[in-house]
Amino acid sequence: MRRFVPALLVALLASVPLWLSDPYILNAFITTGVFTIAAMSLNLLLGYTGQLSLGHVAFFGIGAYVSALTSLGFDVELFEGFHVVHDPWPVVYGFILGTVFAGLCGYLVGKLSFRVRGAYFVIVTISFAEVVRLVALNWVELTQGPLALTNIPPFTLGLPGLGYATLYGKIGNYYLVLVVGVIAYVVIKHLVQSHIGRAMIALKENESLAVSVGINVTRYLVLAAVVSAAIAGASGSLYAHYLRIIDPDIFLFLYTVTMVIMVITGGKGTLAGPVVGGAIFGAIPVIVRSFAAPEVQWILYGAFMMVIIFVLPHGIVPALERWFAPTTPKPERIAPQPSASAE
Amino acid sequence: MSRSRVLAGAAILAVLTGTAVAQESIKIGVNEPLTGPFAASGTYVVNGARIAADEINGKGGILGKKIELVIEDNKSNPTEAAAVTEKLVTRDKVPVIMGAWGSSLTLASMPKLMEYQVPMLVETSSSGKITTSGNPYIFRISPPSSVEAAAFKPMVPKMTIKKVDFLVINNDWGRGAAEDFGKMLKSENIQVGLVETMDQSAQDMSAQLAKIKASDADTLMVTTAVEQLTLVLKQAAALGMKKQIITTGGSQNPDQLIAQAGTAANGTIHLATFAPWQPDSTPNPEAAKYFIGEWKKRGFDFPGVTESFRGYDGIRTIAAAIQKAGKPEPEAIRAAFWTVDVKGLNGDIKFQKQGPAGKESGQSVPNVYLIKIDDGKVVVPTM
Amino acid sequence: MSEFLQHIANTLILGGTYALLGIGLTLIFGIMRVVNFTHGELYTFGAYFVFLVVSVLGLNFLLALPVAIAAGLLLGAVIEFLLLRPMRDSDIDTTMLVMIGAMIVMQNSEQLIWGGVAKSVSTPFPETPLVIGPVSVSYLRVFVLAMALLLIAATYILINRTKLGKAMRATFQDRDTASLMGVNVQAIYTATFAIGSSLAAAGGALLGPAYVISPHMGDIASLKAFAIVILGGLGNITGATLGGFILALAEELGAGYVSSGYRDAMGFLIIIAVLLIKPTGLFARAERIG
Numbered sequence A: 001m002r003r004f005v006p007a008l009l010v011a012l013l014a015s016v017p018l019w020l021s022d023p024y025i026l027n028a029f030i031t032t033g034v035f036t037i038a039a040m041s042l043n044l045l046l047g048y049t050g051q052l053s054l055g056h057v058a059f060f061g062i063g064a065y066v067s068a069l070t071s072l073g074f075d076v077e078l079f080e081g082f083h084v085v086h087d088p089w090p091v092v093y094g095f096i097l098g099t100v101f102a103g104l105c106g107y108l109v110g111k112l113s114f115r116v117r118g119a120y121f122v123i124v125t126i127s128f129a130e131v132v133r134l135v136a137l138n139w140v141e142l143t144q145g146p147l148a149l150t151n152i153p154p155f156t157l158g159l160p161g162l163g164y165a166t167l168y169g170k171i172g173n174y175y176l177v178l179v180v181g182v183i184a185y186v187v188i189k190h191l192v193q194s195h196i197g198r199a200m201i202a203l204k205e206n207e208s209l210a211v212s213v214g215i216n217v218t219r220y221l222v223l224a225a226v227v228s229a230a231i232a233g234a235s236g237s238l239y240a241h242y243l244r245i246i247d248p249d250i251f252l253f254l255y256t257v258t259m260v261i262m263v264i265t266g267g268k269g270t271l272a273g274p275v276v277g278g279a280i281f282g283a284i285p286v287i288v289r290s291f292a293a294p295e296v297q298w299i300l301y302g303a304f305m306m307v308i309i310f311v312l313p314h315g316i317v318p319a320l321e322r323w324f325a326p327t328t329p330k331p332e333r334i335a336p337q338p339s340a341s342a343e
Numbered sequence B: 001m002s003r004s005r006v007l008a009g010a011a012i013l014a015v016l017t018g019t020a021v022a023q024e025s026i027k028i029g030v031n032e033p034l035t036g037p038f039a040a041s042g043t044y045v046v047n048g049a050r051i052a053a054d055e056i057n058g059k060g061g062i063l064g065k066k067i068e069l070v071i072e073d074n075k076s077n078p079t080e081a082a083a084v085t086e087k088l089v090t091r092d093k094v095p096v097i098m099g100a101w102g103s104s105l106t107l108a109s110m111p112k113l114m115e116y117q118v119p120m121l122v123e124t125s126s127s128g129k130i131t132t133s134g135n136p137y138i139f140r141i142s143p144p145s146s147v148e149a150a151a152f153k154p155m156v157p158k159m160t161i162k163k164v165d166f167l168v169i170n171n172d173w174g175r176g177a178a179e180d181f182g183k184m185l186k187s188e189n190i191q192v193g194l195v196e197t198m199d200q201s202a203q204d205m206s207a208q209l210a211k212i213k214a215s216d217a218d219t220l221m222v223t224t225a226v227e228q229l230t231l232v233l234k235q236a237a238a239l240g241m242k243k244q245i246i247t248t249g250g251s252q253n254p255d256q257l258i259a260q261a262g263t264a265a266n267g268t269i270h271l272a273t274f275a276p277w278q279p280d281s282t283p284n285p286e287a288a289k290y291f292i293g294e295w296k297k298r299g300f301d302f303p304g305v306t307e308s309f310r311g312y313d314g315i316r317t318i319a320a321a322i323q324k325a326g327k328p329e330p331e332a333i334r335a336a337f338w339t340v341d342v343k344g345l346n347g348d349i350k351f352q353k354q355g356p357a358g359k360e361s362g363q364s365v366p367n368v369y370l371i372k373i374d375d376g377k378v379v380v381p382t383m
Numbered sequence C: 001m002s003e004f005l006q007h008i009a010n011t012l013i014l015g016g017t018y019a020l021l022g023i024g025l026t027l028i029f030g031i032m033r034v035v036n037f038t039h040g041e042l043y044t045f046g047a048y049f050v051f052l053v054v055s056v057l058g059l060n061f062l063l064a065l066p067v068a069i070a071a072g073l074l075l076g077a078v079i080e081f082l083l084l085r086p087m088r089d090s091d092i093d094t095t096m097l098v099m100i101g102a103m104i105v106m107q108n109s110e111q112l113i114w115g116g117v118a119k120s121v122s123t124p125f126p127e128t129p130l131v132i133g134p135v136s137v138s139y140l141r142v143f144v145l146a147m148a149l150l151l152i153a154a155t156y157i158l159i160n161r162t163k164l165g166k167a168m169r170a171t172f173q174d175r176d177t178a179s180l181m182g183v184n185v186q187a188i189y190t191a192t193f194a195i196g197s198s199l200a201a202a203g204g205a206l207l208g209p210a211y212v213i214s215p216h217m218g219d220i221a222s223l224k225a226f227a228i229v230i231l232g233g234l235g236n237i238t239g240a241t242l243g244g245f246i247l248a249l250a251e252e253l254g255a256g257y258v259s260s261g262y263r264d265a266m267g268f269l270i271i272i273a274v275l276l277i278k279p280t281g282l283f284a285r286a287e288r289i290g
Helices: A002-019 A023-047 A056-072 A091-114 A117-136 A168-192 A197-205 A205-212 A215-241 A253-266 A273-289 A295-309 A316-324 B003-018 B039-058 B078-090 B103-118 B143-158 B171-186 B206-213 B227-240 B254-264 B285-297 B303-327 B330-337 C002-032 C039-056 C061-087 C092-114 C139-161 C163-173 C177-181 C185-210 C217-232 C236-260 C262-277
Strands: A072-079 A083-088 A156-159 A165-166 B026-032 B065-074 B098-099 B121-123 B136-139 B163-169 B191-198 B219-223 B244-248 B269-272 B343-345 B347-349 B353-354 B361-363 B369-374 B378-379 C130-132 C136-137
Touching: A002 A168, A002 C163, A023 A056, A023 A168, A023 A215, A023 A253, A023 A273, A023 B078, A056 A091, A056 A215, A056 A253, A056 B098, A072 B163, A083 B098, A091 A117, A091 A156, A091 A215, A091 B026, A091 C262, A117 A253, A117 C092, A117 C262, A156 B163, A156 B219, A156 B353, A168 A197, A168 A215, A168 C092, A197 A205, A197 A215, A197 B065, A197 C002, A205 A215, A215 B078, A253 A273, A253 B369, A253 C092, A273 A295, A273 A316, A295 C092, B003 C217, B026 B078, B026 B303, B026 C002, B039 B065, B039 B285, B039 B303, B039 C139, B065 B078, B065 B303, B065 C236, B078 B098, B078 B103, B098 B103, B103 B171, B103 C136, B121 B303, B136 C139, B143 B171, B143 B244, B143 B269, B143 B369, B143 B378, B163 B206, B171 B191, B171 B244, B191 B206, B206 B227, B206 C002, B206 C236, B206 C262, B219 B227, B219 B361, B227 B254, B254 B303, B254 B369, B285 B303, B303 B330, B303 B343, C002 C139, C002 C163, C002 C185, C002 C217, C002 C236, C039 C092, C039 C185, C136 C139, C139 C163, C139 C236, C163 C177, C163 C185, C177 C185, C185 C217, C217 C236, C236 C262
Parallel strands: B026 B065, B026 B098, B098 B121, B121 B136, B136 B361, B163 B191, B163 B219, B219 B244, B244 B269
Antiparallel strands: A072 A083, A156 A165, B269 B369, B343 B347, B353 B361, B369 B378, C130 C136
């Protein structure tokens, strides 16, 4: 029964535009979907390797900027008299390049930052995101800096010679996000259920043991970082072509927080966790907006976050799993150990 | 399953609250930052807008109906600004919007205006791109820095300026000001020296100021909002800087500067877009007095009027457009914006065409005043 | 040359501030292993508290300082007791999320109470600067530097010369052994968080009047404090102090001689460089977390 849940959910989500015509709610679905994909990618790092990246928004933003710039074109003078000129390309290429480029950045950051763990890793990732933001802000010639990249073309599907279809409307974008989300889910599922995923989990539970049985720690962590960053970049690209304007505000720390909240409240290290967390924290702002004053909306948001963690410290999905199958031992989680990740 | 259930719940809840509003009123959407870093300014603008709405309703409304402001918080965040625009148009069915304070917030809302063909009156944002990118649903009453610089041009020869350094906030507003004022000054044969930036959230500018202090320029032009400007003036005074300081941008709030920067504000010169200290000499004394009186009566602090008057003017301009349109429908209001001529607190609000032909945006050209802080008081220098 | 001397003077003034922000955080970080996102909010709290005492109640700034520090101590203890104690055995990221939740609640409560408009506090110090040769600084900032150094010295003595400090160091090195040796670890945690919080509040109380007070003033303060802690190594008071001055120097010289746009990038670039060369921070002892 349980293995049909994802398929049922996808079928249900696919039917949404058929019975929901409210564009505002559909807009909430699309932006929530984009951030849920980013949260799924964060979960790969946080949930399966135990490394908390608080700079995940950097990959999201890099994907968005690369994709937007690929489709808009640019003319940059790298040094005296040497120009790099790029003519606009179709958005599909932007999407692919954004994903690849974010993945490359994930490789570099992974290589460098996995030399540290725990709190140090948290700070080095925050620093990375901040540096990327400052580059986006100050390299005005390329990114237009704070003047924002505007008139970003909407997503276009298709290949040269076969014709293109532009997704202006909500429904097209909705299905696009859904399809990318499903692909990301499947990629992550296959990865974590392969021997690579098992190695990652072994690593998270006991790094020194994993090393002693011959697991190449850095290699697996870097692999996770690359896939994670690439998926975050893909979601950033979706964001750029849906919102159609980006500026350095895309690196807002709040966006990283949103992703982390989605992962942890949903249940880190579970495939469904980010989806459940994404749905909840996508819906909360929409719901509280209708009755609370602006500051109170935030206070409720923060309070709700704390309450969920207090009541369900491992997140909603593991709690539900325990509820429905109290006797089944869960292979992917072990009992919490005091400061397990800290020692 | 829970994802769809929660969101369906949200949909039902939102529909219930959305339809609870009476049908007789004419709705005007207001998309402003009420939380986050720009909360103070957004709240001022909303309070100004409320005064205008109450005044109009007190006189019987427009087209025989009351106006109703649908105020939404965009959280100082572009994603939310776009979502708020979407909500105001599709859920609240507003035929016209005022917003969204910051340029990135406004720019994020603009594709939605095209999508739903609803006009927006831009009350504060200064980025040049807003009116030049070919969005025919944009009507702006605040001056972009090019307009401000042009207004300052005739005053320049009467002042003693030989060489200017810039210290600007690192966003579209500050960078735009440095560029446009720099161009204008060069055309007046005045040298432009350093152009230094400061991060939006920075509190310590002494490094930049130490560099500027050591330069050979005689004048420093500063563009940022009042909080950061207070810090710049205090820190410049602490460094013993003797240069003439001129500020631009219209968010300087001279009274707050006097109150918070103290003696450090003395001798500084400011380009302001509303001069509430002498309501009699503003272009529309009657409205200025009413607005300032009402602002005080509601217990808001006086320094806020230099920010909030744009909300007041914005709503009155929108009301005038709805009146001219004869019906609260987006296309009619958009067309009517081109014909409005409102006596604003800061001069006549009339829209001129800007941007690519065929899809021009509207830009009104407000007055710009030069004021000086002398001995803890605002004076209007004669020249 | 005079510009350079002014940059050095600015570095000292700013570095003292940064060091004060850093030591409170490094204590909490090092001993409790909590990524404390409320640090910036306690800084803001200290600033608003001084505003309340000085501008609303009409008392003297010098009197308001110790009161604000005491209030920070109390608020820190309450946060530790209510939010952190129940989370003691949770992962670092789960605890961190609770702290982010607390940060969001505190920041928006401040805005709800005080409004978004910045406040300022008057102090008894003269507004004319202190001029020594080519260098010019404000009296208030010199006072802030002196107070910061005093508080740093007091913290150093507390950690290294008192019984409480000894228990804190023991807990930092090995919590379980400390517990076996009869150290009341729970009480040590509460004390650590309260002391760290009061140092943050002291920073806000001192700097609120020097800058302006607004609900978002803590954001940038947190970010700087994180940078300083990493530079100095977790739990290392001396390291955080030196880290504060190094960050200030990098920012001053970066803005003065490179580009002001990248001023705030300097700190982060240093962090990344330090972590690549010496992942435990510039001044770390042998201990290293996780």
